[in-house]
Amino acid sequence: MRLSLMLEKAWSRHLSWILLLVPFSWLFRLLAGVRRLYQARLVPNPPLTVPVVVVGNISVGGTGKTPLVAALAHWLQEQGYHPGVISRGYGGRASRYPLLVTTNCSPLSVGDESLLLANICPVVVDPDRYRAAIFLLEKTNCDLILSDDGLQHYRLPRDIEIAVVDGKRQFGNGQCLPAGPLREPVKRLKEVDFVLTNMTTSDLLDKTKDRKTASLQNSTSFAIEPIQLRQLNSDEVLPVTGLFDLNQPGKIWFKDWGYGLQVHAVAGIGSPERFRDTLGSLGLDPQLHHWPDHHNFSGEEFAFQDDWPIIITAKDAVKCTHIINDKIWVMDVQAVPDSLFLKGLLEQLRELKS
The missing domain is CATH 3.40.50.300 (P-loop containing nucleotide triphosphate hydrolases)
Structure with a gap:
């Protein structure tokens, strides 16, 4: 690496x-x-x-x-x-x-x-x-x-x-x-x-x-535009267009999500900086944890000593279905x-x- x-x-x-x-x-x-x-x-x-x-x-x-x-x-x-x-x-x-x-x-x-x-x-x-x-x-x-x-x-x-x-x-x-x-x-x-x-x-x-x-x-x-955040272990979905009330900066709409919220951005992709920048554009404050492209996740990669939300890519999510961690969210994107x-x-x- x-x-x-x-x-x-x-x-x-x-x-x-x-x-x-x-x-x-x-x-x-x-x-x-x-x-x-x-x-x-x-x-x-x-x-x-x-x-x-x-x-x-x-x-x-x-x-x-x-x-x-x-x-x-x-x-x-x-x-x-x-x-x-x-x-x-x-x-x-x-x-x-x-x-x-x-x-x-x-x-x-x-x-x-x-x-x-x-x-x-x-x-x-x-x-x-x-x-x-x-x-x-x-x-x-x-x-x-x-x-x-x-x-x-x-x-x-x-x-x-x-x-x-x-x-x-x-x-x-x-x-x-x-x-x-x-x-x-x-x-x-x-x-x-x-x-x-x-x-x-x-x-x-x-x-x-x-x-x-x-x-x-x-x-x-x-x-490549973000569509939604979905919890890895549940069906809960947060559309990125509704994450924040742009007319009321700092207003929390979903749980503890808010402007400047610190999150762990964990990625095993070829261009992790883009993933980090996309999260930043949503008003989040991501700390990037970069693994090699196509990395196979064991679960230890998400053992952080804090309560920050963890966000991963959809590409990595298909290799994380065996991991039980309600702090992990998946960012779904679409190419336009x-x-x-x-x-x-x-x-x-x-x-x-x-």
Whole structure:
């Protein structure tokens, strides 16, 4: 955990000791290029019988990709499609692949993100995403496939590529692994169909935040907005719009919730700072406790010697159902894509049908 934090800090600086690893980054880029050539051109798989939309990124770490996939699945259903999702099932180790995910599956087998998405539409996990796609088509009535991640999985034929960018971290120092956070050079974004930047309210106010993506064709943004807080061990729900009376600062509406209330923010996600900032935007005073992405919680992580409420993400909540602690609340969020992006996506999907 400490090493990952050191790397993240180093990657955010254009001048640091991490640049000593640049020669290894050149080697990484070379090998990545050879792998892409081999997978996409020398051993290509036959096209699939339904449109394939890949939602991925060119950097490591959380970018808001899974909430976006969830939002797209909901939106596509509203447009009359029957989407299905394929995923590597990162963080899980199933005894067999491919595997159709159900809500009864263990996150230890299928991963946390796949379990979240299975509440919306059919999901199949498999490190081989092409095999996952074939299995999905065999077992469900899906007429469109969303690939959660897999932008660099070139054995998977795709019709539309969506690259997701973190509006806060952007591309770090611009270097590829291991000297930087990039899986592929930034110029890869010129090849995708859409670039979506995950922008917070503060990011949107800072016009310099999206300067690196604004010039790209089909570049838009999306926001991840909190919907509600729900108690982990009960059905109690607090809609964030009713947490506080904005006309009477400090008025308590629900139990002890109020402006400036100190809370523990516990997260095992790729971008925990965004989680902390979102809680702060709700008027809370969060103390962040960061665990590695896809961390499996035992319950000891929540043993605090105070009575502060504990707030976790929905992604982490699927791994905490066995924990009995009435101080734990889950923050549910939704991604809100730009309307111009949705219009463009729908046009491209209709062109694929014609």
